[in-house]
Amino acid sequence: xxxxxxxxxxxxxxGCSNKGEDPSMVxxxxxxxxxxxxxxxxxxxxxxxxxxxxxxxxxxxxxxxxVSQIVYKQALSQTVQTxxxxxxxxxxxxxxxxxxxxxxGDNQTIDAxxxxxxxxxxxxxxxLSETSNIEVLVLVDTSASMQNKLPTVKEALIDLSVSMNxxxxxxxxxxxxxxxxxxxxxKVIDWSEKLDKVSSVFPKLTSGGITPTGPALKEAMxxxxxxxxxxxxxxxxxxxxxxxxx
Amino acid sequence: xxxxxxKNSEVNLKPGTxxxxxxxxxxxxxxxxxxxxxIGSVYLAKQSDQKMVALKISDKTASITTEVNVLKSLAKVQxxxxxxxxxxxxxxxxxxxxxxxxxxxxxxxxxxxxxxxxSRGDQWLGLLFIQLLEDLERLHQQGWVFGxxxxxxxxxxxxxxxxxxxxxxxxxxxxxxxxxxxxxxxRGYWQAGSRKADPSxxxxxxxxxxxxxxxxxxxxxxxxxxKTLIEKVKSARLLAPYQDCLRKALQGRYQSSEAMKKDLNxxxxxxxxxxxxxxxxxxxxxxxxxxSAKLAWLESLIILIIASLFWIIYYFI
Numbered sequence: 007x008x009x010x011x012x013x014x015x016x017x018x019x020x021g022c023s024n025k026g027e028d029p030s031m032v033x034x035x036x037x038x039x040x041x042x043x044x045x046x047x048x049x050x051x052x053x054x055x056x057x058x059x060x061x062x063x064x065x066x067x068x069x070x071x072x073v074s075q076i077v078y079k080q081a082l083s084q085t086v087q088t089x090x091x092x093x094x095x096x097x098x099x100x101x102x103x104x105x106x107x108x109x110x111g112d113n114q115t116i117d118a119x120x121x122x123x124x125x126x127x128x129x130x131x132x133x134l135s136e137t138s139n140i141e142v143l144v145l146v147d148t149s150a151s152m153q154n155k156l157p158t159v160k161e162a163l164i165d166l167s168v169s170m171n172x173x174x175x176x177x178x179x180x181x182x183x184x185x186x187x188x189x190x191x192x193k194v195i196d197w198s199e200k201l202d203k204v205s206s207v208f209p210k211l212t213s214g215g216i217t218p219t220g221p222a223l224k225e226a227m228x229x230x231x232x233x234x235x236x237x238x239x240x241x242x243x244x245x246x247x248x249x250x251x252x
Numbered sequence: 253x254x255x256x257x258x259k260n261s262e263v264n265l266k267p268g269t270x271x272x273x274x275x276x277x278x279x280x281x282x283x284x285x286x287x288x289x290x291i292g293s294v295y296l297a298k299q300s301d302q303k304m305v306a307l308k309i310s311d312k313t314a315s316i317t318t319e320v321n322v323l324k325s326l327a328k329v330q331x332x333x334x335x336x337x338x339x340x341x342x343x344x345x346x347x348x349x350x351x352x353x354x355x356x357x358x359x360x361x362x363x364x365x366x367x368x369x370x371s372r373g374d375q376w377l378g379l380l381f382i383q384l385l386e387d388l389e390r391l392h393q394q395g396w397v398f399g400x401x402x403x404x405x406x407x408x409x410x411x412x413x414x415x416x417x418x419x420x421x422x423x424x425x426x427x428x429x430x431x432x433x434x435x436x437x438x439r440g441y442w443q444a445g446s447r448k449a450d451p452s453x454x455x456x457x458x459x460x461x462x463x464x465x466x467x468x469x470x471x472x473x474x475x476x477x478x479k480t481l482i483e484k485v486k487s488a489r490l491l492a493p494y495q496d497c498l499r500k501a502l503q504g505r506y507q508s509s510e511a512m513k514k515d516l517n518x519x520x521x522x523x524x525x526x527x528x529x530x531x532x533x534x535x536x537x538x539x540x541x542x543x544s545a546k547l548a549w550l551e552s553l554i555i556l557i558i559a560s561l562f563w564i565i566y567y568f569i
Contacts, residue, residue, distance in 0.1 A: 084435055088290075095314055117313050117351060120275055121320070121341040128317040136428050168440045172429035172447035 011139040012094055013041040014072070015226050016086070018159055019147035020048045022062045023219030026190075029062065032223045033070035041230060043070020043223065044093045046085060048155050049078050066219075071097070079155050082162040087169040090142060094135045102131055139176040142166075145191065145226050148183040149217050160204050167201035180229065183208075184222035191225045263293050263309045263352055271297075271309075271354075273342030280307055280356065287404075290432070291315040291421055296359060305339060309354035315421070316353040318431070322396075322423045323357065329394055334387060335420045336360055360418055362409040366465060372413075374490045377465070378520050380408065380415040381458065382513055387417075388454055389509040392426070397449035399424045400432045401457035403464050424449040436460060436470050442477040445504050452504045455512055459485075459501035466491050478502070493523055 015036065023029050033043045047063035060076055067074030073093045077085045099116055106114045106127075116127050144166075146152075146159055163181065170177045178197045181204065186192035195204065265271070269282045280297040283304075287294045292310025299305055310316050326335040336357040344352045362368075369376055384406070391398060400422025409416050422432035430438075430447045439445040439456040447453075463481070464470060466488035474480040485491055485498050497515045506512040 083441075099314060117353075121317070121343070121353070124313070124317050125321050125324070125341075128314060129321060131314070132318060165440070169429065169447050172440075172449075174428065 011141055012097055013230055014090065014093055014140065014142045015041060015043045015070070015145055015223065016090065016142055017043065017045045017066065017145045017147075017219070017223065018048065018086075019045070019063070019217070019219065020050075020060075020152050020155065021147070021149070021217055022058070022060070023217050025216050025218035025221070027220035027224065029219040029223055030065050030069040032220045032227075033066045036223060036227045037069065037071040039227060039230075041070075041227060042072040042093050042097055043067060044072035044089050045070075045074045046082070046089060047074070047076040048082065048152070048159075049076060051078060062219075066223075071100075079158040082155075082158050083165040086162040086166045090140075090166060090170070091135070094138070094140065095131060098131045098134045098138070102127060136173055137175045139178075140170065141178045141197070141230065142170075142180075143226050143229055144179065144181045145222060146181065146183045146194075147217060147219070149185065156208060160208055163201050163204055171200065182222075182226060182229070184225075185216050185218055189225065190218060190221040263311060265293070265295060265309070271307075271344045273340065273354075274345055274351075276340060276342050278340055278342065280305070282307070289419065289421070291319070297356065299356075304359050305356040306336065306359040307354055307356045309344065309352050311350075311352055313351075313353045316355065319421050320355050322420045323355070326391075326394075326396070326420065326423075329390065333416070334391055334394075335423075336418060360407055360409055360416055362407040362416070365403055365406045365408055365415065365461075366468075368408040368413070369465065376413070377462065377490075378494060378516055380413070381462070382516050382520070384415045384417075384458065385509040385513040385516070388451070388458070389513070391423075392451040392454070392509060395426050397424050397426055397430070397451065398422065398454050398457075399430045399449065400434060400437070401454055401461065402434050402437045403461050406461065426450060436464065439504070442473065442481060442502075444478050444481070444502065451508055452501075452506055455501045455506050455509065456504065458512075459498045462491055462494065462498055463488070493519055 036043055043066060045063045045067040047060040049060070063076055064074045073089045073096065075085050075089050103115045106116070106119075116124055116131075119127065144163060146156075148156065152159075163179075167177070167179060170179075177199060179195070179199070179201050180197045181194040181201070182191040183194055184191045194208065195201070265282045265285075267282055267284055270279055271282065272279045279300055283296045283298060285293060286296050286306060291312055292308055292315070295307045295309065297305055297307040308316070308319070320338065320341050323335055323338040327338060336359075338355060338357050340356045342354060344354055346352065363371075365380070388398065398417060398420075400419065401417065405417050405419045407416055407418050408414070422430065424431045426449050428449050430440075430449050430453065433440075433447070435441045437457040437460040438447070439453060440447040442456075444456065445452070463484055467484065471480070471484060481502050482499060485495055485502070491498060494516070497512065497519060500506055500515070501512055506515075
């Protein structure tokens with residue numbers, strides 16, 4: 007199997023959306039274009055249980071075929087990299103599962119295999135997740151309540167690039183924030199291999215209570231290379247297989 | 253770190269539960285929970301032949317399978333105990349039809365490193381580290397890096413005491429990115445190097461094990477993480493004999509476990525005749541304190557003279 011480029015959006019937020027399209031719907035659309043949506047919900051230190059607004063977090067990630075996690079800000083660094091990696095494995099497993107179905111007939115997935123063969127398949131998945139190229143678009147909610155969390159977000163993103171750059175495969179990151187001044191999202195860093203320059207460029211916060219998560223996600227989707235998206239649109243179901251040149 | 257997240261993949265089995273594998277049909281009687289981590293829970297269980305085993309179960313098929321793969325390749329290394337031996341790999345289907353992959357392995361009886369050192373004395377630290385470095389050397393020779401080396405993953409197996417690792421979840425092939433790590437022990441977190449698996453990654457973590465033992469509550473990175481580490485090594489009295497060795501490990505100056513082991517060995521051999529050198533150094537220190545006492549006396553005299561000069565000037569003008 008040849009590796010292609012995995013595409014992910016990582017949404018970091020602390021509350022529920024209140025403007026524009028339903029983010030779960032947008033996430034579903036994005037997933038159909040071959041891009042995975044992961045969501046991390048950041049809790050206040052004094053919140054002991056999942057607050058109401060953060061229910062959305064899991065829903066968006068489910069719709070986007072990705073992974074979600076709700077954490078306190080101290081755990082953000084490690085969570086960001088775990089979530090990104092888990093999502094990679096999940097996507098690759100999905101691809102392998104499709105292959106298995108192709109070869110062995112419908113109900114065959116990795117989980118249904120006997121442990122012995124499962125081990126061999128997992129080795130392939132692991133090799134792929136080490137060597138595939140990945141593009142991660144980080145979308146950070148910068149509404150007022152995120153203010154005291156942004157320094158930690160910054161640190162977590164630098165840490166993410168440390169983790170990802172230890173891999174054999176190539177990485178590209180870009181960072182956007184929302185709500186933007188005129189558009190739905192604001193570009194902070196354009197596609198680049200390293201994130202160590204984040205420190206100086208995190209923007210000032212947008213005050214006010216608008217959190218247009220849906221429109222922001224939609225706009226983010228369009229930041230991936232246009233050609234890839236079009237091809238996936240045409241091929242619809244087979245897009246994933248196509249990506250991996252299998 | 254992962255316990256700060258609200259979602260995890262714990263599988264809660266009550267003592268007394270019997271689980272039977274879907275494929276190999278072996279039954280296990282659950283006795284107690286040995287620990288819960290990011291990728292699942294480990295239980296003490298009894299096989300049908302009364303033998304006690306450690307059973308790791310999770311809902312994450314991928315992670316469990318990966319760990320099994322590592323244990324299998326460690327088992328291929330002949331004549332050594334690089335990891336707990338692997339016995340059985342299977343799936344358990346609960347009443348609701350949910351599938352949980354699990355594996356059983358050798359149950360390593362022993363003490364936690366921390367409580368062992370407290371009861372038997374800190375001087376064991378160097379010796380236990382040498383044992384572990386021997387295992388690490390062999391692991392590295394096989395092309396693997398342990399990865400998630402930390403105080404919780406180490407156990408002192410009894411009679412004779414031997415330091416062993418118990419969780420191979422982070423074990424990574426050299427040259428790849430570290431699979432699983434704990435921030436406090438991770439050299440990437442301390443900005444002291446990359447997260448690419450190489451032997452010195454483990455040696456850094458091993459030095460952090462010593463630091464964590466010396467500072468049970470850990471400590472923050474500060475604005476210069478690598479400086480913080482060196483200062484912490486310096487100010488921990490119980491690490492004093494190992495200072496140079498630990499500093500070298502933290503700065504990535506050891507290319508192999510063998511090199512670190514040699515240094516550690518030298519230190520242990522030098523400090524053999526324990527009592528007398530301690531008194532000697534005490535004697536040597538005394539003149540130094542006298543000297544500094546003299547200095548202090550001189551200093552206060554000068555300050556007094558200057559102060560009185562000021563007073564005289566102030567008084568006459």
